[in-house]
Amino acid sequence: MPQEVRAVVARERNAPVEVETIIVPDPGPGEAVVQVLACGVCHTDLHYRQGGINDEFPFLLGHEAAGLVESVGPDVTDLKPGDYVVIAWRAPCGGCRSCRRGRPWYCFDSRNAAQPMTLLDGTPLSPALGIGAFAEKTLVHSGQCVKVDPAARPEAAGLIGCGVMAGFGAAVNTGAVGMGDTVAVIGCGGVGNAAIAGASVAGARLIAAVDIDGAKLDAATRFGATHTINSRDADPVAAVRELTGGNGADVVIEAVGIAETYRQAFYMRDHAGTVVQVGVPTPELKIELPLIDLFSRGGALKSSWYGDCLPSRDFPLLVDLYLSGKLDLDGFVTETIGLDEVEDAFERMHSGKVLRSVVVF
Incomplete structure (x- = not known):
């Protein structure tokens, strides 16, 4: 009843x-x-x-x-x-x-x-x-x-x-981060840190965490960030490029959902690199980018909805990673x-x- x-x-x-x-x-x-x-x-x-x-x-x-x-x-x-x-x-x-x-x-x-x-x-x-x-x-x-x-x-x-799967999947499923890749994650809340964890599990050799909150950046290192960038104090695009030999990251994950951080992600990636947007924007937000930059930089601009996950496949996997000490x-x-x-x-x-x-x- x-x-x-x-x-x-x-x-x-x-x-x-x-x-x-x-x-x-x-x-x-x-x-x-x-x-x-x-x-x-x-x-x-x-x-x-x-x-x-x-x-x-x-x-x-x-x-x-x-x-x-x-x-x-x-x-x-x-x-x-x-x-x-x-x-x-x-x-x-x-x-x-x-x-x-x-x-x-x-x-x-x-x-x-x-x-x-x-x-x-x-x-x-x-x-x-x-x-x-x-x-x-x-x-x-x-x-x-x-x-x-x-x-x-x-x-x-x-x-x-929700949050862990969205971030982890943004890196592993949508961004297809692989062994030896360089990754930047903008926004180090729950979803962003889950993306950092996913990139680490996938074998990224460099993971740059970007945020305006020093405490969140400290936490990001727990989940696998190799470098941290406080964007209150430094230009995050220039900082990521410096870390990657002037090239930019192979995969940039935007976990904030505002126009400015998306623009940063776009210019933070390597030539033909990938931007993954997992931060959820509000309906009124808009962004403008030069069309020539969209064309000439190549690569991929992706949105990640729930980390492009298949729950029946991915949830047990993440639990196994947790129980084995890897997540x-x-x-x-x-x-x-x-x-x-x-x-x-x-x-x-x-x-x-x-x-x-x-x-x-």
Whole structure:
């Protein structure tokens, strides 16, 4: 029967979030109820709260989560109660034109639960990225539940569900960083540091971290940065070129999402190098570049959506890297908090004081 659980709800644009009782229905066909063990506080949740994604309030926030499958719908055969999972916001449909062409990481019809979770008065909730995991339990499509090794603690494993996967995949999947490459990463928050970690795992010989915050640059070295550049004190384009013999980096990952840092990334890359944009811009931002520079420099300008990942393939891999000591997921967890501390965590995140606050149930 439907369950009443505590959850974090954003009722209106820019209003403080509230912890409320919501109703989670029994899973229907293709659905699963997950008992949430931990969920990271991601900047995307703040975007929802601010109305920067859309205006489909009220939102049920939270999407970087690990938990235990509690129950599944009648036709679900690949999950069972007790399975330890990381929840993905991409669940390839298998039938769209991208999936049919063997590119499920670009799925155009990603699956979500068909039934809504609701407030006590029956008002439907819009779950953040189709998940809504700032809740004791949440309803998702069974395809969003990716089974991983239960030895990984949920505070760390849940972060793979969004920020870590986005950054790591931007380097490894989208940027195709390889052995001996030179890499620059602009913006050393959670996503940028995950890109640094991905580049390190992939074998980059030089990884330059660029930020305006000295504390973030110090943290970047923990994840594999070989050099740090404070762009308050130095021209980052010139600094990266100096580190690379005047050439520029093979791959530059822009993890901020503003015009100026994208422009820096464009001119920071080597001739025929690659720029990967993984920082999420707001809709009003625009950029102008000389068309001759776009033509003459060659290479590739790419956008990375969720690190171009395939969750069923990549989530277990990242957990294995974590358990083997090759990916420092614990380093992303700045603090653990309770469900009623999410609003304060938004403030700390906005001020750049944390990589990730993680709600633990």
